[in-house]
Amino acid sequence: MDTNQYLEIFIDESKEHLQAMSEHLLELEKDPENIATVNEIFRSAHTLKGMSATMGYEDLANLTHKLENVLDAIRNQQLSVSVEIMDTVFSSVDDLEAMVEDIAAGGDGKRDVAAIVEKLLVIEQGESAASAEAPEALSASQSTGTLSYDEFEWTVINQSKEQGFTCLEISVSLRADCVLKAARVFMVFEVLEKCGEVIKSFPSSDQLEEEKFDETFTVTLITKEPANDIEDKIKKVSEVEQIQVTEITAVPQPEAEPVPEPPVSTSVQMEPVQEASKKQPVELEKRESKSPKPAASNKTIRVNIERLDILMNLFEELVIDRGRLESISAELNHNELNETVEHMSRISGDLQNIILNMRMVPVETVFNRFPKLVRQLSRDLGKQINLEIIGAETELDRTVIDEIGDPLVHLIRNAGDHGIEMPEARLSKSKPAEGTIKLKAYHSGNHVFIEIEDDGAGINKDRVLQKALDKGIVTEEQALGMTDRQIFELIMASGFSTAEVISDLSGRGVGLDVVKTTIESLGGSITIDSAEGAGSIFSIQLPLTLSIISVMLVEVEQEKYAIPLSSIIETAIVKKEDIMKAHNQQVIDFRGKVVPLLFLKDIFSVPHKEQEDRFYSVVLVRKGEKMAGLVVDSFIGQQEVVLKSLGNYLSNVFAISGATILGDGQVALIVDCNALIK
Amino acid sequence: MSETIASETVKVIAFQLVDKEYALPVHQVYSIEKLMHITRVPGTVPFVKGVINLRGVVTPIIDLRSRFGLSDEQYDDSTRIIIASIDDIEVGLVVDGANDVLDIPVDAIEPQPEVVGSLGDEYITGVAKLEKRLLIMLSLQKIFK
The missing domain is CATH 1.20.120.160 (HPT domain)
Incomplete structure (x- = not known):
């Protein structure tokens, strides 16, 4: 087959x-x-x-x-x-x-x-x-079945057992929306009567015929067929929600023996029936798959993810053409055209929301494997850990979901391994013996936040700093000016591990830097807050989607570059006189902070004529706490663009995270601000 | 007799570069485009001219003249971009002009002679002699390296 x-x-x-x-x-x-x-x-x-x-x-x-x-x-x-x-x-x-x-x-x-x-x-x-x-x-009245039988029925049951029959109690539930209940009952009975003999039913057959029952009815069947076969056969009747087959083994007679397993095929005349049931297993599977779905849930259809990807690609093309139309209509300045284009832009904006939403998957799909993980973790470590999940319904783009699983596993293991203390240690600190890891997801603006919070030991700042100094990750001078957060973030530097005993669970400090890189490659960021003795919070910030992003278009000489809005704090025009020099770096004073200036012209070695400007256009961008000012020639404006890769051939270009196609059909490169700020 | 010869040919795209004719197997060529706006990509090797928008796909462009270390020349009306691909890599090659689609008998292709002008022999798989034309067969794998 x-x-x-x-x-x-x-x-x-x-x-x-x-x-x-x-x-x-x-x-x-x-x-x-x-x-x-x-x-x-x-x-x-x-x-x-x-x-x-x-x-x-x-x-x-x-x-x-x-x-x-x-x-x-x-x-x-x-x-x-x-x-x-x-x-x-x-x-x-x-x-x-x-x-x-x-x-x-x-x-x-x-x-x-x-x-x-x-x-x-x-x-x-x-x-x-x-x-x-x-x-x-078991006493006489306590059979495994739920029906009670009178003496005569028991005799029948026992006698049939002696002849090698099995007695099954079958409870059938029809779907709540079933219209012709009597008809379904009749069909079930017909199936059953082909397999054996029905000796009792509850409600009685009269009541069943008059549909005087809710959704469930129970019958007692004497048969030679295995319970599973019967169950499968009944499932073929439409609108059957659920079947439960119990074998009646306990018999109110002391000499009764446990019933032997029914033979697979006992008699010749049974065989055709069984073969018939084997011939349609695939169809059966399909029905089975439909029946267990809860009827009350939302109306949904299953769509192959590939189709959604194709839809997304087609829509991306549309977004590009929309941009082109917008620029053409702006040039022509024709009233009716402008109106139509504006209207189209609005509609395609709505469309974009819907399509992006369709690709959204609740983080639950990632979160739901964590309870088991934490259970295993607590058993392996001999700790008591309780996992609390909040906001599992928060939705994220599928592309992000696919990538976020492993980093989260790592962070949770880390929290269990390094965060939560042993029960005795916790009790001595007057904390409950059971530690808690809180996994929380929520939306905020254009981002999704995922937080992993534990109420464990927290991070020992001095120890982290000492270790970082020992390993040469930071220098003495750097260490002096570091904020708490910056120190905590050192644990995500490569070659760092603070656990005194290295366990096979959360690695040797090689993992956290991978976590950090993965999250940054998704356009997200990770920060750590911790209070010693009270626990730590790892917060991950992720973009809602990776395929369509908002950018600020800037011009550098003849070239256009796109800077993701998510990295931009603001734009400013800076007078030449306001630029100061620190070491060999030009800096500006931005709201009391010293911000280094980066000239995109130089970084991207744009061919340019020497000329002196009195004013500089600066885009202030940030990466975590750090800031930088990107000097450009002029700002063009804000735009939604479709993120495209540069292709396999140009896989690793410095400070360029991808490309996009502008309204005029030209390609603009997207600046990777994370690479520009060290 | 003529039938057997016909079955043992390879179809190639012939194109011009400076004063020589080169060829790529037709199955490696996706399309031939007129020159369009090329966006420079900073920080790449000099022969990568940048990327173009090939019907919605961002495609990198290699200038074959500078790839082969030939003299630079202004692009003109006959300049073409040959979109070629192997192993999932799709790249556009800037050439002076696309000439022909030809069927070359397999036995007309010879291993490359000792000296073939200025072009380094590492990009060449063979040379095809065709009446009065000489076609240099190129290897994409080596050009893309």
Whole structure:
């Protein structure tokens, strides 16, 4: 069977299910008694198993199957949630994730899962030992099923069991918006009656026919078919939201034995049915994928990200032409043309907002893997760490989202490893034993801020400074004039690590400088605030989007350059007399601050005639706390431009971060202010 | 007989540079453009003239004369930009003029003789003799280096 066309759907949905599993597992850990959570996990695992088996990923299906068995035991309360079980389940979910990643990367999803399968089996066997005792412990009225049966029904159940049948209690939920409930019930019954015999239903069949029930009804079925097959068959009925199949094992007769596993195919006449069910697994998968979606959520459609990228590219072309139209109409100065162009500009501005918004993804997609990370972290370090996530719904452009994951992982590990103290140390400082890492995201202006805050030890300023001096990162003179923030930022310099014991968790100080570079390459910045003993805050500032930016166009001789507005503080005209010299550097006094002047002419070696100006046009730009004045010939104005790369051939040009196409069709280079300020 | 010869030819784009004719395989050539505004990119090697807006794509431009160390000349009406690409790299080459699209029999291409004018032999893959014309076959990989 050609499964390629379903591969993408498979990968997307597997990831969703794995994510759901992780989330619910974390919930379960907090509230181990909550069977509803187990059910959620089980459902995800089950769907995943079905999908991966259909797609032919046997290792994936196999591991999921074992996982499912353990979950089933928990669900049926034959097994209670313990730390060991949770650890095993978590690590098997990790394995599953790795496999799905492998498949997504074009691999075959194979992975050595023998060890983890072994562990799951041990747990499961522990369960079966427990379940062997279970029937004795249960009283007559406490069957695993939710329906109660009278004596006659019990006799039927027991007799059929002796003949090798299984007794299943099937609970079917229809979708809330189902119109023809009676018809669906009829269809479900028809399916069931083909597989075996329905001995009881709740509500009664009369009531079901009259639609006198909410969404859920329960039937008891005696059959020779495995529970999973039946479940799958019922799922083929439209508008079925959810199915839960429980095997009735506890029988109110002391001599009853645990029911043996139903054989896969027991009789000849059963086989065609099973084959039929195997022939349509892909269709089934599609339906399954639709059914678990909550009906109440927003109306959404799934659009391939590539299409959005194409749309974005097309729109970029439009923005360029818009710029061209604007400059033409400004030249012609024709009233009606001006009006039309203005109107078009407004509409395309709205359009731009919508398209950019479409590419926005909530940071949740990055944040949601952190609870598990922190859990693992606290176990590995023997610390108690609580992760608080605020503003997970904050949206960021997809291009930024793709890049921001790794730096955040690093910062969180860093906070857990170096920030939060051991529980004893915390208690002795009269802090709660449990440390807190707060991950917060919010919008402000054209930027998104992400803060990682911990209530740990904070940064020891003197130690950082001493270390930086020892390692020659700063000189004595530099150290004297540094602000607290500048000192904290030293920990992001390469070749720096303050942890007394180097752990394999947060590296040897090689990571934080990478974090810094990554964030800066995204056009963002990172700052550190810290109070010793009270904790630290790492704040990351990121642009909302990377593809369309606002710039200030300036002219240098015949050439035009674009300076990103995000770096600009303001523009000024400076008299020649106001320029001072410090060492070999020309500086100006800007609002009480000494700001060095950089002549773009010289930096970009623009061919120019010697001429003396009495006034200089200066663009004041900043990088973090530092400032510089860029001297240009004239300001042209502010414009929204589409950021383009210079191509693969010119990959590393000094102080140029890219190019853009102006209204007149010419290319203007975008100045990288970060590179200009040391 | 004529059929077998026809099947063993390579299609090339022939262009002029100073007094010689050069050629690039047609599959490496994306388009031929008239001269347009070139935006200088500071801080690059001298033979990179800058970038152009090629229908919305910012494309770097190499001046082949200065790449080969030939004499500089003012661009004129016959100056063309040949947009060529290999391995994801797309670059425009400034040449004196684009002459022809030719089919060259494979056996007419010879390894380059010992002396081929002033042009360093490192850019050349071979020389094609075609009646009275002499075409110098270029290697893009080496030009882009």
